[in-house]
Amino acid sequence: MMAGMHSRLLIIAALLMxxxxxxxxxAGSASTASGGEAAGGGCDVVGTWVGLVPAGVLAGxxxxxxxxxxxxxxxxxxxxxLNSRWQRDGNRVEVIxxxxxxxxxxCDPALVGRYTLEFGDDCQSVxxxxxxxxxxxxRLALVDFRAERR
Numbered sequence: 001m002m003a004g005m006h007s008r009l010l011i012i013a014a015l016l017m018x019x020x021x022x023x024x025x026x027a028g029s030a031s032t033a034s035g036g037e038a039a040g041g042g043c044d045v046v047g048t049w050v051g052l053v054p055a056g057v058l059a060g061x062x063x064x065x066x067x068x069x070x071x072x073x074x075x076x077x078x079x080x081x082l083n084s085r086w087q088r089d090g091n092r093v094e095v096i097x098x099x100x101x102x103x104x105x106x107c108d109p110a111l112v113g114r115y116t117l118e119f120g121d122d123c124q125s126v127x128x129x130x131x132x133x134x135x136x137x138x139r140l141a142l143v144d145f146r147a148e149r150r
Contacts, residue, residue, distance in 0.1 A: 043123035045088060051147030053077060056140035065147065072098075080105050092116050095138075107135035115142055124149045 049065045063077040067086060073095065075082045083099045095113045100106035107113070113133035119126050127146045133139040 043119035043126070045086075045093065045117070045126070048150040049126060049147035050150050051145055053141050054144040054146070056137065058141065063141070063145070063147075064150075082106065091118070097135075097138075107138050111135045111138075113138050113142065 045067045046069050047067060049067070051063055051065075053059055053061050053063050058077060061077055063075060065073060065075045067073045071085055071087060073084045073086045075084070079102075081101045082097060082105060085096045085098055087094050093115050095115070096109055096111075097107045098109070111134045113131060113135060115128045115131040115133070117126055118129050125146070125148050128142050128144060131139055131143040133142070
């Protein structure tokens with residue numbers, strides 16, 4: 001049981017770095033200019049982000065989140081991989097789990113996670129400052145998640 005919770009937390013953290021959203025248009029709609037700036041202004045979440053899981057069983061472990069322009073994201077932490085869909089509205093990002101390895105790490109696809117992001121002045125860092133998410137293990141991994149662009 002404890003191993004299952006551990007894996008779920010890892011996946012959630014990965015999603016959060018989905019933790020990713022910023023001023024601008026809908027998810028995946030802003031193209032990335034040099035330095036991570038979106039064409040329409042603000043910071044773009046598309047790209048690779050690396051940080052440490054802030055809380056829960058996986059606290060302190062590295063989490064890598066990759067956000068693609070097509071609205072898909074993949075998060076990896078230890079032996080857990082989480083695939084999700086994401087969309088952005090201003091500084092909020094919404095994530096929905098699509099699949100996970102191991103499968104029990106996936107949140108119910110009916111549970112949408114909504115997280116508020118703050119980017120550093122140079123668009124090279126992001127902080128998930130708050131979140132509304134009925135999936136507890138994802139919320140633990142993503143609220144207060146801090147990551148750097150790679």
